[in-house]
Amino acid sequence: MSETTRTSKRARGWRRSLTEIAAAVLVVMLAKGALAEPFYVPSGSMEPTLLIGDALLASKYPYGYSAASLPVNVALPSTGRMFGTLPDRGDVVVFRWPGDTAQVWVKRVVGLPGDHVQMRDGRLWINGQPVGLRADGTGQAEDDSGHGRPAVRYVETLPGGRAHPLFKLRQYGFLDNTPDVTVPPGHLFVMGDNRDDSADSRVPVADGGVGLLPVENLVGRVDAIVGSWDFAVRKQPVWTWLSGLRIARSFTAVH
16 A cells, blocks of 8 residues: 555544544534533522532523523624523523623522512512412521521412522511512513522612523523532542532432
């Protein structure tokens, strides 16, 4: 076999390998863009439902697709959503923060377009009615340094019957009383389950909150926790880091 033939075969082999690698990368990117994508929880704003260090799997197909669905942050003209449907009240959603779409946040949907949403003395009101709320003991809210704070735990039941836990860190929180807001078309009212430690739709974007969330910013619905690691163990010796794995939270559903 001539040297030219061997060189040609090697070149074809390299091209085939590169093509296979490119195809594999394309398949992964398409799956992340169209089906589901993993995200990590960096803050305690959704405690006790989600903990700092939880790895989430967000399904993208339930709400349709927009530029926010792409696995990379791309600035595209506003085009709405293809195959778009609204979330249900109570869905935990991942979205691109309106203040900086490079940031991905997670909150719970409590208000849909046309809803009147208000906080009165720490209780959520929707369309002029208080939502169901019952005491459920106490818990510990953890911050990103691993320090715990005592929290009163409640179970809130939204219109439609979906119930979820929440934390209250103080009796009189800064956001316990808010104006009555009508959610405009194409927007959502989202809140964190850790009600006294969440910059959500109660806080304008200019002040570091979410404001009224454009539906177009939705990335997907959080369906499951696929793994969890307590970030606080980073301050301990490396050989103890495995102790931070929360095995019991792996592959659990999010409600």
